[in-house]
Amino acid sequence: MKDLVAIVGYMGCGKSTVGRLLAGRLGAAFVDLDEAVARRAGRSIPLIFAERGEEGFRELEHGELAAALGGGEARVVACGGGAVLREDNRRLLRERAATVFLEEDLRLLYARTRAADRPLRGASFEEFRRRYELRLPLYREVADLTVEVDGRGVEEVAGEIARWLRG
Ligand SMILES: Nc1ncnc2c1ncn2[C@@H]1O[C@H](COP(=O)(O)OP(=O)(O)OP(=O)(O)O)[C@@H](O)[C@H]1O
Ligand SMILES: O=C(O)C1=C[C@@H](O)[C@@H](O)[C@H](O)C1
């Protein structure tokens, strides 16, 4: 079993929630990439986007991903929804981690992401869907395992990943 597990997928698919549960089950450390970026910058993610733009955010995100996948202890890393956009990030994910793609119904994700102030969530479902379609091949490119969440509970999803990891 690889010591580093990364969780990828579109906004709101459960990366952070499932990642934290999975880390608990495995007795591994947990890193939430969005939280790591916000902590490093001393600012919320919407504020980082407002001050430095998406490009500035992606630079910080890349640095935190490289650090999180730098080895050492066993670790589960919940990525941000757009971390797969950069080729250097995709290479890190392919080479260093067992990477899990959480696939979920897009209408459900759209509904979930309306509540909070969130960069790039899209003003309409069409915009949300267009961004997803650009990213879908990238999630698939890095994934060692794709989990069809299909409205199942987070405990069940974490259990499925843990079983897969134990082979
Ligand atoms: N399988 C699930 N069933 C029900 N609710 C879920 C499920 N997965 C996640 N949620 C809920 O959806 C919301 C978003 O989950 P979470 O923050 O884990 O997603 P994320 O993929 O990390 O999102 P982000 O793109 O913001 O990082 C949370 O309120 C969480 O409790
Ligand atoms: O999908 C995205 O591009 C993003 C998702 C979030 O996890 C954050 O990383 C940020 O809001 C950007």
Ligand SMILES: [Mg+2]
């Ligand atoms: Mg998250």
